[in-house]
Amino acid sequence: MTTTPVSSWRGVASEEQDELPERVSVLLRERSRKLLGDLLRPYRRPIALLTAIIVVSNAAGLAIPYLVKVGIDDGIPPMTRGAGTGVLLTVVGVILAAAVTQALTRQAFLRLSGKIGQSVLLELRRRVFDHFQRLSLNFHEKYTSGRVISRLTSDIEAISELLQSGFDGLVKAVLTMFGTAALLLILDVHLGLVALVPLPLLLLFTRWFRRQSVIVYRRTRETVALVIVHFVESMTGIRAVQAFRREPRNQEIFAQLNDDYRDANARSMLLGAEFMFGIKLIGNLTVGGVLLYGGYLAIHEEVTIGVLAAFLLYLRQFYEPMQELSQFYNTLQSAGAALEKLSGVLEEEPGVPEPRRPEPLPQPVRGAVRFEGVRFAYVEEMPILPGLDLSIPGGQSVALVGATGAGKTTLAKLISRFYDPTAGRVLLDGVDLRDLDEATLRQAVVMVTQENFLFSGTVADNIRFGMPDATDRQIREAAKAIGAHEFVAGLPDGYDTEVGKRGGRMSAGQRQLIAFARAFLADPAVLILDEATSSLDVPSERLVQRALRTILADRTALIIAHRLSTVEIADRVLVMEAGQVVEDGPPDRLIAASGRFAGLHRAWLESLSQ
Numbered sequence: 001m002t003t004t005p006v007s008s009w010r011g012v013a014s015e016e017q018d019e020l021p022e023r024v025s026v027l028l029r030e031r032s033r034k035l036l037g038d039l040l041r042p043y044r045r046p047i048a049l050l051t052a053i054i055v056v057s058n059a060a061g062l063a064i065p066y067l068v069k070v071g072i073d074d075g076i077p078p079m080t081r082g083a084g085t086g087v088l089l090t091v092v093g094v095i096l097a098a099a100v101t102q103a104l105t106r107q108a109f110l111r112l113s114g115k116i117g118q119s120v121l122l123e124l125r126r127r128v129f130d131h132f133q134r135l136s137l138n139f140h141e142k143y144t145s146g147r148v149i150s151r152l153t154s155d156i157e158a159i160s161e162l163l164q165s166g167f168d169g170l171v172k173a174v175l176t177m178f179g180t181a182a183l184l185l186i187l188d189v190h191l192g193l194v195a196l197v198p199l200p201l202l203l204l205f206t207r208w209f210r211r212q213s214v215i216v217y218r219r220t221r222e223t224v225a226l227v228i229v230h231f232v233e234s235m236t237g238i239r240a241v242q243a244f245r246r247e248p249r250n251q252e253i254f255a256q257l258n259d260d261y262r263d264a265n266a267r268s269m270l271l272g273a274e275f276m277f278g279i280k281l282i283g284n285l286t287v288g289g290v291l292l293y294g295g296y297l298a299i300h301e302e303v304t305i306g307v308l309a310a311f312l313l314y315l316r317q318f319y320e321p322m323q324e325l326s327q328f329y330n331t332l333q334s335a336g337a338a339l340e341k342l343s344g345v346l347e348e349e350p351g352v353p354e355p356r357r358p359e360p361l362p363q364p365v366r367g368a369v370r371f372e373g374v375r376f377a378y379v380e381e382m383p384i385l386p387g388l389d390l391s392i393p394g395g396q397s398v399a400l401v402g403a404t405g406a407g408k409t410t411l412a413k414l415i416s417r418f419y420d421p422t423a424g425r426v427l428l429d430g431v432d433l434r435d436l437d438e439a440t441l442r443q444a445v446v447m448v449t450q451e452n453f454l455f456s457g458t459v460a461d462n463i464r465f466g467m468p469d470a471t472d473r474q475i476r477e478a479a480k481a482i483g484a485h486e487f488v489a490g491l492p493d494g495y496d497t498e499v500g501k502r503g504g505r506m507s508a509g510q511r512q513l514i515a516f517a518r519a520f521l522a523d524p525a526v527l528i529l530d531e532a533t534s535s536l537d538v539p540s541e542r543l544v545q546r547a548l549r550t551i552l553a554d555r556t557a558l559i560i561a562h563r564l565s566t567v568e569i570a571d572r573v574l575v576m577e578a579g580q581v582v583e584d585g586p587p588d589r590l591i592a593a594s595g596r597f598a599g600l601h602r603a604w605l606e607s608l609s610q
Contacts, residue, residue, distance in 0.1 A: 032339035035346065039120045046116050050109060051171060057105035058175040060098040062183065065313035067095050069187070073306030117163035121156060128152060128342060134438075136351030137418045149232055150225040151345055155338035158221070162335035170328050173321035180318040187307050187314075191297065195290050195315055198282050205282075209275045216268045217333035221341060223261040230257055268334075283319030290315060352420050358437035362429050365444055366394030367525035367556030369415060373424035376410060380422075384410045385579040387424070392572075394429070394525075397557040399570035399587070401600060407579040408560045412528045415558065416447045428526070446524035449531065452515030454503030459488055460495040462503075462514050466522035478521035482548075484513035526556045529566075545569055564601055573597055 040047065068091075075088030128151060132140075181199075184192035234241055234250050241250060294308040371390040377383040384407045392398050400408040413419050414426050417433045426433045428444060436444075446466065454462050463478060464470040475495060479485040487510055491497040503511045519527060548557075548569055559570055567573060568587055575583035575596050583595050590597040 031343045031347065032336055035339055035343040039124060043116050043119070046112060050112055050116070053105050053109045053112070054171045055175065057102050057109065058172060058179060060102040060105070061317070062176070062179045063098050064095055065310045065317065066183065066187075067091050067098070068313060069304075069306035069310035071095075071306070072309055073304045114164060117160065120163055121160055124159065124342070125152065125156060127346060128156075131346055131348070134350050135348060137413075138351045139348060147225055147229055150228045151342060154224050154228065155221065155341055158331075158334045158338040159342075162331050170332075173328065176317055176321045180314050184311065184314055184318075187310060188297075188303055191290065191294055191303060191307075191311055194293050195286060195311065195318075197289075198286050202279070202282060205275070205278050209271065212271055213268075213333040214336070216264070216271055218337040218340070220261075220264040220268055220334065221337035223257070223264045225341075227254070227257045227261050230254055279319060283315070286319070287312060287315050352417055352434075354437060355435050357435075358440070359431050359435040361431055361436065361440060361444060365525040366429055367444070368392065368394040368427075368429050369526065369556060369558075370427040370430075371411075371414075371424065372427065374414065374421045374426060375423040376414060376419065376421045383422075383579065385414075385421075388579060388581070390574075390581060392556060392558070394556055395554045396572060397552050397555075397559065397570045399559045399561065399567040399573045400576060401561070401564075401567060401573060401597060402576035406576040408576055409530055410579075411576075412447060412530050412558055412560060415526065415528060416445055417441055443522075444524055445526040445528065446519045446522050447528040447530060448515050448519045452511060452518075454499045454506065454511055454514060456499070458493075458496050458498055459491065459514060462499060463495075463517045463521055465518050470521055474521060475517075478517045479513075481520055482513060482516040484510075484517050487513070524555075526558070527552065528558045528560075530560045531562070575600075 071088055071091035075085070075091055132148060181192075181196060184195050186192075230250075230253060234254070241247060290311055291308075294303060294311055297303040298305060298308050369390075369392040371388045374385055374388045375383060376385040384405075388407075388411070400411065402408055410419075414421060415428075415433075417426075417436075420434060428436065428441075433441060455465065460472065460475050463475045467474075472495070476485060479488055479495075488495055488497075497505075499506055499511075499514075503514070506514065545566065552569070557570075559566060561567055570587060573583070573585065573587050573590055574581050575590075577596070583590055583597050585593075587597075591601050592598070
């Protein structure tokens, strides 16, 4: 019989689990508490001050029933003689002072707790966003954008509620319960014991609620994440949805997910209602019992009317926190489930980790690339590169051609270090890419793909994306170099024209030219073009090719293209098949031969004549 190791539940592995093994649940809770403790550690002194404020506020609240007892017993005739009016006025004045103290401390608490809570949330958002950016492509290809949004919205909101109201509710409830219990016994031991008889039942009931709420609120966080995932994916792919008339089916899926979320929320509310009903029932029965027994004692003058009145007021204060505890548990479990998700993400290790001791690149950077026995597989049983040895001298333009799945894009991703090889090494100027820090690597290697992402903002903002401090003049020079200046200048606001969401206001060719300008402005030593001209029309492609001949001079370039017109500008052509280089040489020489590239070239010429 095999068992699942605890390590397999790390990160986001538990995302889809409704019921987890007990030891895994314990591990997740410990991890969540560790994250929360780490976030709160810098605020130990303010939190201590908050605790002191709550203690003062609770002391003021607990004093009021006792003062009522003093006012009744010592300030109301016929129990008093003469001095009763003065005592009563004094007690009323002290009660007002206690009420004012309680109000002022409450206001101070809300201000300070709000400040601490927002600071903690700010740090948590920063950590999560920063970590998401550093995680490898492999993670983001598995972890949908909807889940990312859920982590940064609904999960953060759940923790926000805990920080802003949960801490107050917990400390206030605990202090009130223990303080009230002590005062009940001080006022009258026998009556106090009667009032505390239901306490074991309360503890058992609370334990049951706590266990059930863990399951219920974990399910709530999972269902809301699925709703967000489906919504984001549907809206992101709205063109495909409408083009294939997918709306009815998507609506069915969303309705089902929405029903699951509704049912999970309904279950959580029902659980809270059951807990509150039970607490109220036990509390009311206890009040009735104390009133009956206390009335009997008062009739026989074993307790005073003031003591009985104080008991009834204290019992109300004793059971109110129990109801608040149910609300706190709701908040705590919701936040706990959110913390499990967030701590899982933050524990996820990058697939391409930063080196502990980064090495610098030799200066000046030449851009020489070498593959030494490189093996790589997205799935272990299906290697894409079974063992590649390849050397590309600095400054050489190399074109990669071959059928889909031959390993061309994989090779480009390894040079960009979006992935690390399973075995072997990829070297840049003799330095293993795994020994370079990310800033050095990204400055030296830039990749332009077929579908480059344009961010909301202006054309100029998108061109200077890789060099934020670039001047307007540098931006224009980069655009002119690749032939984009003419169309940009013709836009309504020129370089200040908004590109729209994902560059939706630009044509595919215009988006690609802006992406070229962005890459060229970054001035990398190694430039990778992965099908980068496939979206360009013929005039635009000719402009780019003329620019490439100039810009790629003295720069290492890796060009992946099915259009052989783009391949012709390369110094060298590599024909790949099953992850291996099967032909290697200058384009003219390979065309003159009778190999695979010559066949591809003939087929391309025939397609142009048709």
